[in-house]
Amino acid sequence: MTDFTGKYEEYKNIINNNIECYIKKSEPVTLYNPLKYILSGGGKRIRPVLLMFCCEASGGNPTKAIDAAIAVEILHNFTLIHDDIMDNAVTRRGKETIHKKWDLNIAILAGDNMVGLAYESLLKTKSDRIKEILAEFTSGIIEVCEGQSYDKEFENSTGADPIKEKNIGIEDYFMMIEKKTSKLLTVSAVIGGLIGNANEVRIQALKAYSRNLGLAFQILDDLLDITADKKKFGKKTGGDLIEGKKTFLLLKALETIDKQADREILTGIIKNKGIQKDFNETITKVKKIYEEHGILNFARKEIEKYTALAEEQLSVFDISDGGLLKWYSQMLLGRGY
Amino acid sequence: MTDFTGKYEEYKNIINNNIECYIKKSEPVTLYNPLKYILSGGGKRIRPVLLMFCCEASGGNPTKAIDAAIAVEILHNFTLIHDDIMDNAVTRRGKETIHKKWDLNIAILAGDNMVGLAYESLLKTKSDRIKEILAEFTSGIIEVCEGQSYDKEFENSTGADPIKEKNIGIEDYFMMIEKKTSKLLTVSAVIGGLIGNANEVRIQALKAYSRNLGLAFQILDDLLDITADKKKFGKKTGGDLIEGKKTFLLLKALETIDKQADREILTGIIKNKGIQKDFNETITKVKKIYEEHGILNFARKEIEKYTALAEEQLSVFDISDGGLLKWYSQMLLGRGY
Numbered sequence: 001m002t003d004f005t006g007k008y009e010e011y012k013n014i015i016n017n018n019i020e021c022y023i024k025k026s027e028p029v030t031l032y033n034p035l036k037y038i039l040s041g042g043g044k045r046i047r048p049v050l051l052m053f054c055c056e057a058s059g060g061n062p063t064k065a066i067d068a069a070i071a072v073e074i075l076h077n078f079t080l081i082h083d084d085i086m087d088n089a090v091t092r093r094g095k096e097t098i099h100k101k102w103d104l105n106i107a108i109l110a111g112d113n114m115v116g117l118a119y120e121s122l123l124k125t126k127s128d129r130i131k132e133i134l135a136e137f138t139s140g141i142i143e144v145c146e147g148q149s150y151d152k153e154f155e156n157s158t159g160a161d162p163i164k165e166k167n168i169g170i171e172d173y174f175m176m177i178e179k180k181t182s183k184l185l186t187v188s189a190v191i192g193g194l195i196g197n198a199n200e201v202r203i204q205a206l207k208a209y210s211r212n213l214g215l216a217f218q219i220l221d222d223l224l225d226i227t228a229d230k231k232k233f234g235k236k237t238g239g240d241l242i243e244g245k246k247t248f249l250l251l252k253a254l255e256t257i258d259k260q261a262d263r264e265i266l267t268g269i270i271k272n273k274g275i276q277k278d279f280n281e282t283i284t285k286v287k288k289i290y291e292e293h294g295i296l297n298f299a300r301k302e303i304e305k306y307t308a309l310a311e312e313q314l315s316v317f318d319i320s321d322g323g324l325l326k327w328y329s330q331m332l333l334g335r336g337y
Numbered sequence: 338m339t340d341f342t343g344k345y346e347e348y349k350n351i352i353n354n355n356i357e358c359y360i361k362k363s364e365p366v367t368l369y370n371p372l373k374y375i376l377s378g379g380g381k382r383i384r385p386v387l388l389m390f391c392c393e394a395s396g397g398n399p400t401k402a403i404d405a406a407i408a409v410e411i412l413h414n415f416t417l418i419h420d421d422i423m424d425n426a427v428t429r430r431g432k433e434t435i436h437k438k439w440d441l442n443i444a445i446l447a448g449d450n451m452v453g454l455a456y457e458s459l460l461k462t463k464s465d466r467i468k469e470i471l472a473e474f475t476s477g478i479i480e481v482c483e484g485q486s487y488d489k490e491f492e493n494s495t496g497a498d499p500i501k502e503k504n505i506g507i508e509d510y511f512m513m514i515e516k517k518t519s520k521l522l523t524v525s526a527v528i529g530g531l532i533g534n535a536n537e538v539r540i541q542a543l544k545a546y547s548r549n550l551g552l553a554f555q556i557l558d559d560l561l562d563i564t565a566d567k568k569k570f571g572k573k574t575g576g577d578l579i580e581g582k583k584t585f586l587l588l589k590a591l592e593t594i595d596k597q598a599d600r601e602i603l604t605g606i607i608k609n610k611g612i613q614k615d616f617n618e619t620i621t622k623v624k625k626i627y628e629e630h631g632i633l634n635f636a637r638k639e640i641e642k643y644t645a646l647a648e649e650q651l652s653v654f655d656i657s658d659g660g661l662l663k664w665y666s667q668m669l670l671g672r673g674y
Contacts, residue, residue, distance in 0.1 A: 031486035082449060086442040105423040108445060109486050112419060115452050116478030123472055134471065135460055141453030149368035149446050 002320075004327040008049055011062065011069075015048045019070050022121060034098045034110040035117075038077050041093050046332060047184055048073040051192040053328055054206050057321035060196025064126065068133065068195060071122035072188045075137070078114035079144055079184075081107050086152060087243065115141065129194045136194070140187035147180025154246040158271050168246045170255060174215065181221075182214025201316050209313040209325065216306035216333050222247035223299045226287050238283035244274030248302070253295045262289045307333050339657075341664040345386055348399065348406075352385045356407050359458060371435045371447040372454075375414050378430050383669060384521055385410040388529040390665055391543050394658035397533025401463065405470065405532060408459035409525045412474070415451035416481055416521075418444050423489060424580065452478065466531045473531070477524035484517025491583040495608050505583045507592060511552065518558075519551025538653050546650040546662065553643035553670050559584035560636045563624050575620035581611030585639070590632045599626045644670050 019039050025032050048069030055065040083089075084097040085107050091097060099107035122137055123130075154168045154176065189210035193203045225240040226249060240247045254266055265285055269275060275282045290296050310329050314322035356376050362369050385406030392402040420426075421434040422444050428434060436444035459474055460467075491505045491513065526547035530540045562577040563586060577584045591603055602622055606612060612619045627633050647666050651659035 028483055028486040028490055030490050031483060082445055085445060104441075105489055106486075108419055108422060109482050109489075112448070112452070113479060113482035113486075115449070116475055116482060119456070119471070119475040120479065123468065123475060130468065131460065134456070138453055138456040138460060142450060142457065145446050145450035145453065146365055146368060149365040149443075149450075152442055152446075153365055153367050 001327055001330070002323055004324055005331075007324075008328075008331065011049045011052045012045045014052075014063075014066060015045045015069055015073060016042075018066055019073060022070055022074075023117070030102070030106050031109055031113055034081075034102050034106055035114060037095075037101070038081060038092075038098060038110070039074065041095055043077075043093060045073060047076050047188040050185060050210070050328060051188040051195075053324055054189045054192030054198075054210075055196040056192075057317055057325050058193045058196025058198035058202055058206075059321075060192075060198075065192055065195045067121045067124040068191050069188075071118045071125075071137065072140075072184065072191070074114050074118040074121060075140065075187075076184055078111045078118065079148070081111040081114070083148060086148070125195060127195050127197075129197065133191050133194050136187055136190045140183055143179040143183040147176055147178070147183065150176040151180055151245070155244050156273065157246075158273060159267075168251065170248070170251050173246060173248060173251050177215060177218040178211065181218040182211045185210040185214040185217070205313040205316045209310045209329075212306045212310035212313075213329055213332060216303045216310065219248045219299055219306070220303050220333055222249055223296065223303070226283075226290065227296065238275075238279070238286070241269060241283055241286055242275045242279060244269060244272070246270075248299055249290055249295050252298060253290060253293060256295070257289070257293050259293075262293070265289065303333060338664055338667070339660055341661055342668075344661075345665075345668065348386045348389050349382045351389075351400075351403060352382045352406055352410060353379075355403055356410060359407055359411075360454070367439070367443050368446055368450055371418075371439050371443055372451060374432075374438070375418060375429075375435060375447070376411065378432055380414075380430060382410060384413050384525040387522060387547070387665060388525040388532075390661055391526045391529025391535075391547075392533040393529075394654055394662050395530045395533025395535035395539055395543075396658075397529075397535075402529055402532045404458045404461040405528050406525075408455045408462075408474065409477075409521065409528070411451050411455040411458060412477065412524075413521055415448045415455065416485070418448040418451070420485060423485070462532060464532050464534075466534065470528050470531050473524055473527045477520055480516040480520040484513055484515070484520065487513040488517055488582070492581050493610065494583075495610060496604075505588065507585070507588050510583060510585060510588050514552060514555040515548065518555040519548045522547040522551045522554070542650040542653045546647045546666075549643045549647035549650075550666055550669060553640045553647065553666075556585045556636055556643070557640050557670055559586055560633065560640070563620070563627065564633065575612075575616070575623070578606060578620055578623055579612045579616060581606060581609070583607075586627055586632050586636055589635060590627060590630060593632070594626070594630050596630075599630070602626065640670060 023032060023036055023039065051069045051072055052062040052065050056062045080092060081098050084092055085099045085104065089097050090100050098110055122134065125133060127133060150172070154172065157168055159167050186207055189206040190203060193206045198206065222240060225247065226238060228237065236242070241250070250266065250269070254263070257263055257266070265282070266289070269282070269286070307329055311326050314325050317325065360369060360373055360376065388406045388409055389399040389402050393399045417429060418435050421429055422436045422441065426434050427437050434444070435447055456474070459471065462470060464470060487509070491509065494505055496504050523544055526543040527540060530543045535543065559577060562584065563575060565574065573579070578587070587603060587606070591600070594600055594603070602619070603626070606619070606623070644666055648663050651662050654662065
């Protein structure tokens, strides 16, 4: 497979350079300082690069997609700021989160303003299909909010009240992550395709490609929470368990494990909305349960399945264009699981 | 002057009926219940009606402006939800605020989602000038966030640190309220004009009309905070003083009053970021100071001045069309000051 690392880095640098120049204002300082702080904080820029790649794969000029690429990156960062508030997160990419470094009000406003700035950048895009582009982008905001809302609902669902609360299962999980994780990838891929003036068959292929990529990406994220080297992953091991997140692993384990002692540990986490004490001990126990019952391997297979489903879609592209997107999916999902 | 009360009520009812139907989804419930709660909570609907009036005054069919009118009303309600969080407000229009009735996370997400829903409604608008419409709407979000950010900066500015903090004056106040209050009226007026396909002269007139209307409206709001009958106004008397808001009255008083004893009371409020004890006593004292030094009368004259400046702009419209907008300004600012 052709290696497109150089192209990825090139486009990432274009995004980094342009996003820094994009925010020209400096006042009010309590609004623009935090905003510049998060936008210059790096990150892999996976969404804007995907957008430019999909534009290119569709026969378009990727430089015409830069404004839209910046728009999806700004939108993504808006979701990070507000999600960090909701998750009480203290750090992000090794730096203090905005609500921690400044305060709650500033974090809310910085996020809000970024939605406006994202549309402002998107509206600079020159395309005959601007209405479709705007509709896709807008549906992205709505679905990401719905996804985050389900995620918080699921976190708070202890199954203690069977009338008010249904048990959250794998099906609910997929519905949630399709909105919370896949949707912004789909927005990026589809907008890239629209700017490249892709035909309907290819737009649908990009939609399915990015959707499946997002599902694989989220299951991988859930897996890495428990298996990854803390330093490499940049997050606390077992963070999802501590917060009581209904991850793929936890839901799959509850669906398949019969052994009473193991079930009690898992349902305990759900009832307590996370881990409240003996953190490391509990995380180690859960990891052992996952290993013993083949949950980790099952997750790995699921990642492979959705990656394959994503890549299948690329047959409607020319070989070299499809190759670029195949390289992207391998890059995105090659985080050593 | 022709009475357009009937037309106002008719359009308000159209907005109320359409906005209730607009939100068709019900899940996730923690997202859509609060959203429906605030959107069905009434209010004067001054922005969407202004949008429809400006469309009509520009020769357009106001029914073609309904989707855009709903968009500005949803956007306005988004700002209310997030402002209420930042102001720690407990009630709004006599009902509990969303972050109080539900919680912080739900209020943040409901607001965020409403920005998406607002664009979704706006994008339904059939107009050749849709790109201008979207650009105006987008600049609205950005400026409203900037205005709110300045407002909070000003509230937190005690003048105690002359290097870091400049003294907030009347000029800063006008810059802030132009963004925080005028801008959404301007967005409404200009979008109405664009849908009505107004020429550039009329668009500029609508911009200046709504800008001045907004300034008069905010000064009136500041005035009513101290003079209004609590029941009629629906807010606590002196609420702005308690919160330490840099209102027109407070800034004008500080600019004009020399009497040391009076100054000390006023600067005390600024230093303490509001009133911390002896609430009623202090509010009564401040009201007396305002009265004695003619601050309240000065505010009334300013309201008249900006109302007149707004109405002057209407000369570029036909008499009956201008009459509709003149009636609107009188209605908006006729809150018995």
